[in-house]
Amino acid sequence: MHIKIKKIHTLFVISFVLAICLGSFYCAKADSEDEISEDTQKKLEELKKKAEIYRQIVEIKEKQGESISNQLYITEANLNQVQTQIELSTRQIEEYNSQIIRLESQIKEKETLIESQKKLLAEIVRGYYEVNQGGLIMAYLSKGNIASFILTKNRIAQTGDKIRDIVNSITEIKNQLKEERDAIDKKKSEIAKKTQELKDKNSNLESLKKQREVLLVQTKSEEERYRKLLANIEEQKQQL
Structure with a gap:
């Protein structure tokens, strides 16, 4: 019984860590996409002005x-x-x-x-x-x-x-x-x-x-x- 609880605890910890890692990854990816989108928008605006x-x-x-x-x-x-x-x-x-x-x-x-x-x-x-x-x-x-x-x-x-x-x-x-x-x-x-x-x-x-x-x-x-x-x-x- 004690061993089973310990395993469950370990799995929970691992899941928590994975969740944090995945969250960080998706946040970083979203930030990167936002940066790319903003840069593209700036270039597009400049091109529109030139046009x-x-x-x-x-x-x-x-x-x-x-x-x-x-x-x-x-x-x-x-x-x-x-x-x-x-x-x-x-x-x-x-x-x-x-x-x-x-x-x-x-x-x-x-x-x-x-x-x-x-x-x-x-x-x-x-x-x-x-x-x-x-x-x-x-x-x-x-x-x-x-x-x-x-x-x-x-x-x-x-x-x-x-x-x-x-x-x-x-x-x-x-x-x-x-x-x-x-x-x-x-x-x-x-x-x-x-x-x-x-x-x-x-x-x-x-x-x-x-x-x-x-x-x-x-x-x-x-x-x-x-x-x-x-x-x-x-x-x-x-x-x-």
């Missing part, structure tokens, strides 16, 4: 890309408009040049005609002078050709007057042609100035277009980089 930052950056880059694309579209439209204006101005200048060349030719023709009429007038004046010389007058009078003398003199005078009228008319036409030429030349200068301004504007727009194209490529590249970073973060979150 949110990257997501916002991606959205910003998307909006920047859209804005730059719109600006690039507007720049290209302006470029096309300016280039069209340059083409029109260039054709206008060519037309003015043709008109100026034509007028210059007409002016030279009038000048040549004026010179020939002046020479003819000089010959008439010389003849008129010769008719009025004393010797010729006496010759006419001695032959009794007073009427012929007066008629010749009048004809010379009338011819001279007509030639003067012709010269004056041609001179007036020449002056009108010069005025027309000068007016066209002025318009040509104005168009040429405007064309140069358009060419300068075109160069500026070309430069702006290249800058925006480069900026768009950079923005798209940055957007893609942050998309990859975001995807990497999401993958890390799945692995936790």
Whole structure:
């Protein structure tokens, strides 16, 4: 009986010790699991914060890309408009040049005609002078050709007057042609100035277009980089 009680006591002690050991083991395991869970949670929170930052950056880059694309579209439209204006101005200048060349030719023709009429007038004046010389007058009078003398003199005078009228008319036409030429030349200068301004504007727009194209490529590249970073973060979150 005594021996049986002793065995029971021994078994009780052993059971108690085992219970304590098992309790300690499970407590330690639970603490370890809590520590792991807490560490994982911290990492998860950090990854979520990074993911949110990257997501916002991606959205910003998307909006920047859209804005730059719109600006690039507007720049290209302006470029096309300016280039069209340059083409029109260039054709206008060519037309003015043709008109100026034509007028210059007409002016030279009038000048040549004026010179020939002046020479003819000089010959008439010389003849008129010769008719009025004393010797010729006496010759006419001695032959009794007073009427012929007066008629010749009048004809010379009338011819001279007509030639003067012709010269004056041609001179007036020449002056009108010069005025027309000068007016066209002025318009040509104005168009040429405007064309140069358009060419300068075109160069500026070309430069702006290249800058925006480069900026768009950079923005798209940055957007893609942050998309990859975001995807990497999401993958890390799945692995936790």
